[in-house]
Amino acid sequence: SAPIRIGIAGYGNLGRGVEAAIAKNADMELVGIYTRRNPSDLVPLNAGAPVFSMDDLGGHGDHVDVLILCGGSKSDLPQQGPELAALFNTVDSFDTHARIPEHFAAVDAPALANKKTALISAGWDPGMFSINRVYGEALLPDGETYTFWGRGLSQGHSDAIRRVAGVSGGVQYTIPSEAAIEEVRSGSRPVLTTRQKHTRECFVVLANGASEDAVRAEIVGMEHYFDQYDTTVNFITADELARDHAAMPHGGFVIRSGNTTDEHAQVIEYSLALESNPEFTSSVLVAYARAVHRMSQAGQFGAKTVFDVAPGLLSPKSAAELRAELL
Numbered sequence: 272s273a274p275i276r277i278g279i280a281g282y283g284n285l286g287r288g289v290e291a292a293i294a295k296n297a298d299m300e301l302v303g304i305y306t307r308r309n310p311s312d313l314v315p316l317n318a319g320a321p322v323f324s325m326d327d328l329g330g331h332g333d334h335v336d337v338l339i340l341c342g343g344s345k346s347d348l349p350q351q352g353p354e355l356a357a358l359f360n361t362v363d364s365f366d367t368h369a370r371i372p373e374h375f376a377a378v379d380a381p382a383l384a385n386k387k388t389a390l391i392s393a394g395w396d397p398g399m400f401s402i403n404r405v406y407g408e409a410l411l412p413d414g415e416t417y418t419f420w421g422r423g424l425s426q427g428h429s430d431a432i433r434r435v436a437g438v439s440g441g442v443q444y445t446i447p448s449e450a451a452i453e454e455v456r457s458g459s460r461p462v463l464t465t466r467q468k469h470t471r472e473c474f475v476v477l478a479n480g481a482s483e484d485a486v487r488a489e490i491v492g493m494e495h496y497f498d499q500y501d502t503t504v505n506f507i508t509a510d511e512l513a514r515d516h517a518a519m520p521h522g523g524f525v526i527r528s529g530n531t532t533d534e535h536a537q538v539i540e541y542s543l544a545l546e547s548n549p550e551f552t553s554s555v556l557v558a559y560a561r562a563v564h565r566m567s568q569a570g571q572f573g574a575k576t577v578f579d580v581a582p583g584l585l586s587p588k589s590a591a592e593l594r595a596e597l598l
């Protein structure tokens with residue numbers, strides 16, 4: 272059958288990751304990269320990829336089966352999500368957890384009115400971690416769910432460091448506590464404080480004349496970002512920052528620890544170890560684009576989340592193939 276025609280709206284880390292992921296999926300074809308910048312300024316991974324202005328999207332409704340929205344959660348997706356769900360089947364990675372219900376409602380109305388399928392908040396958290404939290408709670412109703420993140424680069428915390436006076440560059444890694452994870456894996460269902468679950472490690476380049484002690488004190492005491500954690504601050508050179516800290520690793524663990532009877536503890540664990548957070552997130556978005564295409568063909572319109580998508584719809588294999596091979 273004809274390949275699924277995918278468009279990419281916004282070309283940053285996720286946009287590049289989606290382009291790479293499409294190349295790994297034989298049933299998909301990249302039909303357009305759309306950007307708010309001047310299209311001739313973009314350098315796609317594949318020099319031959321078609322690049323258009325975001326303004327052209329209005330006329331491209333018939334050329335794109337699913338548009339993957341790769342804008343930022345803070346200000347791009349709240350605006351682009353509802354606008355583009357009126358014109359296309361969409362997938363996004365909206366990750367502002369507290370605002371997901373609001374985003375769902377904003378996308379649902381235009382999608383339903385225009386018979387489009389709009390999957391929001393796919394990725395790994397929200398996304399694959401959310402699915403594993405649901406499985407854990409449903410299978411072990413008497414239990415606790417634990418999410419640990421890292422070792423990983425946190426964009427938000429790295430931005431916060433870079434805003435400190437006297438800092439010219441820096442990154443922050445979130446590190447899960449091995450001791451806490453082992454305790455959870457034992458089935459003992461511990462109550463863990465924020466400080467016990469994760470530590471934070473910063474690599475900072477000082478601006479000329481700035482004081483290490485002053486910068487360290489400012490970072491470790493920063494409200495909401497660092498004050499509830501044990502934080503170490505390492506000072507490095509700009510060259511070291513560029514050489515050793517340009518990758519975007521991430522990952523973590525979702526663990527459900529429950530009891531089926533007083534005698535028996537049961538532990539479920541899902542873990543991710545990602546060398547590139549955006550490339551993995553993009554791979555998830557692309558698999559969900561396949562599901563969205565099928566749901567749209569089946570007349571399942573409106574906003575959806577990962578909870579609404581049957582696992583078999585993610586696979587390029589047919590339901591009959593999956594039954595024969597994987598059951």
Ligand code: NDP
Nearest residue numbers: 281282283284285306307341342343344364394395396397
């Ligand atoms: P980027 O900042 O790399 O890109 C966001 C947008 O900014 C792009 O769509 C692009 O739009 C624009 N842009 C990118 N590079 C440039 C540039 N050099 N100059 C000007 N504009 C640029 O964000 P990411 O791709 O890293 O992440 C996008 C979102 O993904 C994040 O906000 C996060 O919320 C979400 N995310 C979700 C995850 C999950 O598990 N659910 C995991 C990881 C991320 P345009 O081309 O139109 O200019």
